[in-house]
Amino acid sequence: MLKRLTVLVPILILVSGCSSEQSEVIRAVKQSPEKIVLRIFDRKVEVADKLKGLEALYEKEHPEVDLKVETLGSNANFNEELYSKIALNEAPDIFSVDGYGSFEFWKDIAYDVTDKSWMKEVITGTTDSVTREGRIYGTPIALEAYGFLYNKELFRQARITQIPTTLNELRIAAQTLQSKGITPFSNGYREFWVNGMHNFNVAVASQPDPHAFLEQARKGQIDFTRNKELMGWVDLLDLTLDYGNKQPVATDYNTQVKAFIDGKAAMMQQGNWTQLTISQSNPNLQVGMLPMPVDDANRDYIYTGVPNYWIINKESEHPQEAEKFMNWLLTSETGKQFLIKQLKFVPALKNFDYKSDDLGSIAESMQEYTEAGKTKMWYWDYFPEGATGKISDLMQAYMEKKINREQLLKGIQSLFVESNQKGGK
Incomplete structure (x- = not known):
């Protein structure tokens, strides 16, 4: 008991010696809620720099969230790194897979998004790779x-x-x-x-x-x-x-x-x-x-085809926050414009309005082939x-x-x- 009092006394003296301004700071720190850390792990290395721009964009509208976006190229290395993150309890809340083969590795931790609002806009036929027994477990972000x-x-x-x-x-x-x-x-x-x-x-x-x-x-x-x-x-x-x-x-x-x-x-x-x-x-x-x-x-x-599906990790501590982010990215004007104008993605959802100038001449050529069924x-x-x-x-x-x-x-x-x-x- 004596040792415990010895430790407490300096703390009490320190607190009692605080000015009113210092007390306000301490009170503010105690009352300030800790930010929700939301982690995204993606494999499209060619847009890595631009993709980082999502952090500030999302945090501006959602100050309660600390968004962290990480990108790693090469499929083999990506899967190994994802395994490592999970083993070290650093699993991302959202991660990408590239279709049938890759999805099989991660289907057991994939969150069911079948009935989520943004999925109503997904182009027919683009979710076959991530569908099991009639339920959909991933979101196609773009067409390539x-x-x-x-x-x-x-x-x-x-x-x-x-x-x-x-x-x-x-x-x-x-x-x-x-x-x-x-x-x-x-x-x-x-x-x-x-x-x-x-x-x-x-x-x-x-x-x-x-x-x-x-x-x-x-x-x-x-x-x-x-x-x-x-x-x-x-x-x-x-x-x-x-x-x-x-x-x-x-x-x-x-x-x-x-x-x-x-x-x-x-x-x-x-x-x-x-x-x-x-x-x-x-x-x-x-x-x-x-x-x-x-x-x-x-x-x-x-x-x-669809190069990437974004999967919500159902073992995440914040699956609802991950869901909220996906909905923002694919339905808000801010999120949609980022995908089109910053990343130059050809959307895999029908609720995007854009001009061919927004995506560049390659996408224009791609669309000509697509519309012609070629x-x-x-x-x-x-x-x-x-x-x-x-x-x-x-x-x-x-x-x-x-x-x-x-x-x-x-x-x-x-x-x-x-x-x-x-x-x-």
């Missing part, structure tokens, strides 16, 4: 598309007036550009997602029935070295290498995009997510989107678990001439067959 982006001015200089929709037409366009001293392709084949996801998806989406192809591939019923579309896909890859920049395997995303923005190449395999970087660096650059043809059939289509799906979420990275490794080995065409195709084929033998998805 990719193909070959092209510099309209460089095409004009080369007097290319017709959009190439076949492999031969694309080869002629590349030859024409090169004859004018213009490098046709800026290739960024260091990135696994550029290769194993987007590029190889062209081979799958170009099949007469992609889902049937994937099922048959798992059962070993398809010889990849004899499949017309797969052989044509390698022809397309060869074309970009023959008419592209040196050391494509060493070229990362940022280097690839910068070369394109600087006019050092006329085309690059990318999508509308590059618009923000292009608008910031060269706002006058007019960019369109081209098909990625695998043969001389008319392949006049691009590839569209689109194909993304299928990499149906690939065997971990296959996209391994496909990329095989592609890079082929680009560096460590393996030949047959070894490339047989190597990819084995990934599907082995997955089926192991009982994988």
